[in-house]
Amino acid sequence: MVYKNILVGLDGSSQADNAFKVACGLANALSADLHLIWIVNRDRGMDSSFGVNEDFYRDQYHQVQDKLVSYVEDAKKAGLKVTGEALVGNIKLVLANEYPKEHGIDLIVLGNTGLNTVEKLVVGSHTSYVIRNSACDVLVVK
Amino acid sequence: MDIFRKKDVGEILKHSTPLKRTLRTWDLTFLGIGAIIGTGIFVLTGKGALTAGPAISVSFLVAAICCGFAGLCYAEFASMAPVAGSAYTYSYIAFGEIIAFIIGWDLILEYALGAATVSVGWSGYFANLLGNLGIHIPTVLTAAAGTTAGVTSYFNLPAFLIVLLITWIISIGITQTKRVNDTMVIVKLAVILLFIVCTIWFIKPHNWQPFSPYGLYSFHNGTAAGIIPAASIVFFSFIGFDSVSSSAEETINPSKTLPRGILLSLFISTVLYIIMTLIMTGVVKFTVFAKYLNAPVLAVLHSTGQTWLSIIVSIGAILGMTTVILVQLYGQSRISYSMSRDGLFPKFFGDVNMKYQTPFKGTWFFGIITAIAGGLINLNILAELVNIGTLTAFILVSAGVLWMRHSHPEVHRGFKAPGVPFTPIIAIIFCLVLIAGLNWETWIRFIVWFAIGMILYFGYAKKHSKLNSFKPQDKGAD
Numbered sequence: 001m002v003y004k005n006i007l008v009g010l011d012g013s014s015q016a017d018n019a020f021k022v023a024c025g026l027a028n029a030l031s032a033d034l035h036l037i038w039i040v041n042r043d044r045g046m047d048s049s050f051g052v053n054e055d056f057y058r059d060q061y062h063q064v065q066d067k068l069v070s071y072v073e074d075a076k077k078a079g080l081k082v083t084g085e086a087l088v089g090n091i092k093l094v095l096a097n098e099y100p101k102e103h104g105i106d107l108i109v110l111g112n113t114g115l116n117t118v119e120k121l122v123v124g125s126h127t128s129y130v131i132r133n134s135a136c137d138v139l140v141v142k
Numbered sequence: 143m144d145i146f147r148k149k150d151v152g153e154i155l156k157h158s159t160p161l162k163r164t165l166r167t168w169d170l171t172f173l174g175i176g177a178i179i180g181t182g183i184f185v186l187t188g189k190g191a192l193t194a195g196p197a198i199s200v201s202f203l204v205a206a207i208c209c210g211f212a213g214l215c216y217a218e219f220a221s222m223a224p225v226a227g228s229a230y231t232y233s234y235i236a237f238g239e240i241i242a243f244i245i246g247w248d249l250i251l252e253y254a255l256g257a258a259t260v261s262v263g264w265s266g267y268f269a270n271l272l273g274n275l276g277i278h279i280p281t282v283l284t285a286a287a288g289t290t291a292g293v294t295s296y297f298n299l300p301a302f303l304i305v306l307l308i309t310w311i312i313s314i315g316i317t318q319t320k321r322v323n324d325t326m327v328i329v330k331l332a333v334i335l336l337f338i339v340c341t342i343w344f345i346k347p348h349n350w351q352p353f354s355p356y357g358l359y360s361f362h363n364g365t366a367a368g369i370i371p372a373a374s375i376v377f378f379s380f381i382g383f384d385s386v387s388s389s390a391e392e393t394i395n396p397s398k399t400l401p402r403g404i405l406l407s408l409f410i411s412t413v414l415y416i417i418m419t420l421i422m423t424g425v426v427k428f429t430v431f432a433k434y435l436n437a438p439v440l441a442v443l444h445s446t447g448q449t450w451l452s453i454i455v456s457i458g459a460i461l462g463m464t465t466v467i468l469v470q471l472y473g474q475s476r477i478s479y480s481m482s483r484d485g486l487f488p489k490f491f492g493d494v495n496m497k498y499q500t501p502f503k504g505t506w507f508f509g510i511i512t513a514i515a516g517g518l519i520n521l522n523i524l525a526e527l528v529n530i531g532t533l534t535a536f537i538l539v540s541a542g543v544l545w546m547r548h549s550h551p552e553v554h555r556g557f558k559a560p561g562v563p564f565t566p567i568i569a570i571i572f573c574l575v576l577i578a579g580l581n582w583e584t585w586i587r588f589i590v591w592f593a594i595g596m597i598l599y600f601g602y603a604k605k606h607s608k609l610n611s612f613k614p615q616d617k618g619a620d
Contacts, residue, residue, distance in 0.1 A: 012496065013497075040499075041315070041317065041499070043317040043318055043319045043320065044319070044320035044323070045317065045318035045319045045320045045321070045322055045323030045324075045465075045469075046317045046318055046468075046469055046472050046473075047177075047385055047469075048253075048382070048385065048469050048470070048472070048473040049177075049249075049252070049381060049382050049384050049385060049473070049532075050216075050228055050229035050230070050245075050249055050384065050388075050535065051220065051227060051228045051229060051388045052228045052229070052230065052249060052253070052473045052476050052477040052480070053228070053472065053473060053476045054227045054228055054231075055227055055228050055230070055231050055476070055479070055480040055483070056476045056479050056480065056501070058227070059483060060494075060499065090319060090320075
């Protein structure tokens with residue numbers, strides 16, 4: 001099977017940047033579409049009185065939109081068909097289910113987790129969640 | 143420089159992300175019950191019962207009515223802004239900078255001390271749980287000085303430590319998913335229902351006599367007592383109910399669904415609260431709660447001898463309260479972030495850590511202050527300050543709704559509160575009555591807090607506000 005729609009999850013880390021480079025190479029070789037997403041984590045379990053968290057999410061969203069621009073340009077320079085989208089939502093759910101379903105993604109490329117052992121224990125790595133729960137193939141770039 | 147200068151709506155509209163309308167009446171009701179139930183009932187019923195006797199059940203009703211009217215006003219207020227944002231940001235657009243600063247300053251009080259209050263309750267149930275396992279924390283380290291008359295205590299160590307632990311968790315970017323939150327709601331409800339079913343048989347009706355020993359409002363041993371003062375305290379048990387109000391944009395047919403959701407969630411939690419407090423004051427004489435101020439539910443279970451149930455209740459209360467502290471501290475760091483971003487607070491609080499994507503420094507700053515407050519200040523003082531801060535915010539919001547209807551009737555409102563002008567006026571009156579029911583020491587403390595805020599505003603915020611940079615062309619534009 002040849003991958004048609006490749007999704008890359010960005011977060012500004014060097015691991016995610018590596019994943020981006022690998023995905024560009026793959027998309028080029030397979031002439032697949034490249035989808036870049038950068039998600040601002042917003043868990044509904046943290047909602048609180050007087051909506052005090054919303055401003056923070058919105059600011060993060062603006063910043064992420066700006067940061068995405070250079071990635072999209074890089075991919076375009078490489079001659080790829082690329083879309084870049086900033087989203088606000090639960091990172092794990094959006095990456096593993098919502099976005100791939102809506103956009104017909106058949107391969108997800110992610111960077112290895114940037115967390116240390118203690119953080120992995122309490123946060124749980126987003127990458128391992130996606131590997132366990134995604135319906136399509138996942139490539140983890142080390 | 144105008145202290146009533148406003149933020150431009152266009153600035154905020156630039157990147158609106160429309161939300162899907164998915165919520166129905168029962169979703170809202172569950173959301174509301176989840177936000178309401180869980181801390182006040184486990185923590186403040188002791189103090190409330192001491193203040194009003196068995197009539198504390200009536201106090202819950204008074205507080206619920208206040209919340210109902212205030213909730214409708216807040217729903218209209220929240221639905222005026224075209225995008226999701228905080229009450230602080232809305233008031234910056236609608237009413238001007240100084241009102242926004244006051245609301246933000248109130249919310250900081252609500253969140254920081256709210257988390258401290260809950261941590262004190264957490265500590266009460268935690269100490270009981272350890273006690274059941276045979277581990278005893280030295281009494282001097284289980285409560286702040288002066289919590290229980292005749293018992294020497296200096297510092298609430300468990301409260302201090304839990305706040306620091308949760309601060310660390312939040313600072314590295316851990317959040318709680320909706321599923322965990324929903325599970326917690328069910329755990330809390332289950333614990334309350336189990337408590338009701340297991341203890342209702344131990345009621346001795348003579349404990350209900352006299353039902354209202356201190357009347358509506360009186361003075362007893364130098365502090366305010368009676369139904370109104372108790373309502374002012376147990377108001378804390380409803381804080382969070384307004385999370386329903388900010389859901390107008392996600393609600394199907396909000397003009398009908400939203401009031402139903404607000405009123406239904408208030409109704410159900412009030413009924414549960416009333417049943418629970420009638421049982422509590424029926425099983426033991428209300429004066430017994432003096433010894434169980436931080437963990438009142440345990441007074442009942444020690445009296446009935448149901449140790450197994452006290453273990454279950456303690457675990458449920460600890461789990462429920464842990465998530466409440468988490469949400470409160472998180473909100474605390476975000477409100478100070480918003481104010482810092484607008485230049486009203488120093489940059490320190492708005493500094494977002496690249497790796498964790500959190501306002502790391504602000505989280506620790508307020509986390510440490512909250513931990514110290516939880517360790518050193520006793521429950522009554524903390525809870526009353528939280529209440530006065532929240533009530534003031536509701537007064538400002540309700541007055542704002544009234545004023546906007548008059549001055550800007552044309553503005554789009556996703557939801558219109560029924561019965562304006564009466565609804566906001568009744569909300570304001572109820573909030574004022576509840577403020578009046580608090581102890582005068584609380585008014586003084588709040589005035590001091592407010593004065594510090596004003597010094598900060600005129601001494602720092604006004605000069606550093608980001609709005610200074612667009613001053614000339616925006617002048618006069620409304």
